[in-house]
Amino acid sequence: MVSWKRNLWILVVSQFLVISAMTMIIPFLPLYIQELGVTNPNTLSIWAGVIFGANFLTAFLFSPFWGRMADKYGRKMMILRSGFGMALIISLTGFAAGPVTLLLLRLLNGVVSGFIPASIGLISTNTPKERVGYALGLLQSGSVSGAICGPLIGGLLAQSFGFRMVFFITGMCILLATIVVLIFVKEQFTPVQSKEKTSTLQEFKMITSRKPVLSLYVVIFLIQFAVMGVNPLLSLFVEELTSPATVAFYAGVVISVMGFANMLTAPQLGKLSDKKGAQHVLIYSMLGVALFSIPQAFVTDIWQLIILRFIIGLCLGGLLPAVNTLIRMHAPSGMESRTYGFSNSAMYLGTMIGPILGGLIVSSIGIRGLFFACAVVLLVNVMIVKIKVLPTANKVFDQEKLRQKKENVV
Template identity: 25%
Template sequence: MTDVPTTPAFPAPPARERGYMSISIAIGSGAFLASFAMNFWWPFLPLYLRDIGATSDANALFWVGIATSVQGVARLVTGPFWGVLSDRYGRKLMYIRALYAATLTTAIAAVAHAPWVIVVSLTMQGLFSGFIPAAIALTSVSVPDHKLDRALGVVTAGQYLGGTLGPAAGAGMALLFGFRGAIAASAILPALSATWIIFAVPRDVVTARVARVATTAAGSGRRLSVDWARGFSRTFWVAVCLYFGLFALNQLIRVATPIALKDIAGDDRASALSGAAFTAAGAGSVVGVLVVARAIGHWTGLRGTLIALTLFSALAAPVMAFGGNEWVFIAGLLAFAIANGASMPATNAMIASTVDTARRGTAFGLASSAQAIAFMVGPMSAAYFASTSLTVGFAVAGALFVLLAVVVALFSRPVESAAEPVS
């Protein structure tokens, strides 16, 4: 499909023009708390499963695999559906819905009495939550387009910061209050985020044209099933492909890292080194979002930024593959985390900038489905290379980053956010 012009974005009201950063921080703080909560209990999930009925460590990991796989399939199926509804009824409403749903599904996990209840909990998360795509879609229609890169950087930084701090806080809470107490505490945070968003973020505008199209489509199930996916440009689909690739390769590298460090440094040091590696990577992701993406984007624009950052990720992968030393490996992981973190707001901005404002909810719903597939493909790839050769796996990841850069360079068009208004 060739590129087609998109409808110009809705002009930002003066108040929104002046207050875009406070809106971005409000949405980003919600993403931070929700991501913090979701990562609160994830590291000790296998141990919790042993407490509620898993018969062995292997059996606990089996239930984790079942739960996450079903969650991924659920997100894959429902992501576009929630996106279409957000364009019809409002992105703020869908963000709030996703946050409250995260509280409900986490509460189910807190009262689980058997491993299958965790499968139910994560399946419901996949069906009804998905707060990060909703946060990005809301941001994309709540700030002026020429501020979009910076605003999405704030939201992405909140997500990464929550993911970095959550596991440490969750471990401390588990020591104080047990596994159930820690999970119950984390269940409260998304609801607090949702309540905060209700008052802190203005309601986004759904135009009469969108409402008419949605109403007409709703009258015909066949037409709705066909029309919602039409009209996106080739550059948009390239951006979604890049979105998938970034998440899949990130998952491959993250899942493989503890095993790679064990192979390099031995069992005795693997746990401590993994903790240091992931802490450094989390900090690097935040630096990438807030500093590197803006610095590079000032000179190259969105498309050039993504090509440069993807190639930088390709250079970091061989360092992890052939470094031969744990500290060299961690340095390569840090470099990769900076580049990968910086790539995410730029990719989100590229998706938003190639789509009519009225359809950004649908666009990020499709991106959510691509992310769901990536979360299944990445760990499976890591498992395959762990059984063959992690060195080859990291090298393949580097080659795939080069391929992604080539795809962006050859098959997308230059995309820029709207220019700063002249005062």
């Protein structure tokens, strides 16, 4: 098998294992906090929110630093650093003595995290440019399928073996995936030597001076902001549409169908990005998510919501892979991982802020109003892509296609 294809399939499977492992803890995290001695319902909800978000806070802060290290030492090295680090820290989480210990371990886990961003960086830089869209789409399928299976597996394991054992199993899964990468993934990496020492701020200015990188960071932030603004609050809407006895089941179905649809279309839309341009796939996919978000505000039956979430999932498959493809196209040579590092920070920021503002919107205008708000955010995002990204991306895409034609003739 060609080297880039072998790397791709190994990392698809590894990402499935890592994401499955990391999402195993989601269904019972509040229950685990309760087991650690937090019994007051009001205090429990605060601790659960803080502990869940802690991981994203430190990941947001440290992502640019790890991007710099990846450009210096290689993306595979960053995958191994993150994998072994998370395997150790998540295993230690099973020994947490109280909520403060758990919080500190979640903060530390965010510091060493980066398995997924480093994998994206490795695939995007070691895959032929004409196949990057397909590769990143397939890579996302591995992540999404892991996110679908993880909570289900975690719930079953917690019920069978207890909460603490799940953390040990999670650590073993991440360790296994990391060892597979260590042995089988081969990276073609040549570090770019820089005589001048630059600060993170200087690197950010250097990277964003290349159009339309800064606009792409705004786009990825708004995508995560809109998507994550809705997802954690969907169970409240499901509660309106079903009986109390079936809320948990249908809440799981609503989230799972969107992930399943995302998994189906991500590779196909990635292929389309390689043929027609990631900028066009991004625009139409985002337009689809925005337009199909609006009818959700009017649903009167749970099956209507499930169908709409499935359609939205089909469109979501074209968002993040397309943005990552465009970032790869416009990243300065030798600074690809740093460029992804800043984009990951933008993504983590959207993941943190989205649920917070989503909750405020729901408290003000209700869950149905939230769908309109997210649709507006995504429509604004479409305009940003059309005005700020499309002209430059079209030019670069046409130049790349012309280069490929010349190489084929030769």
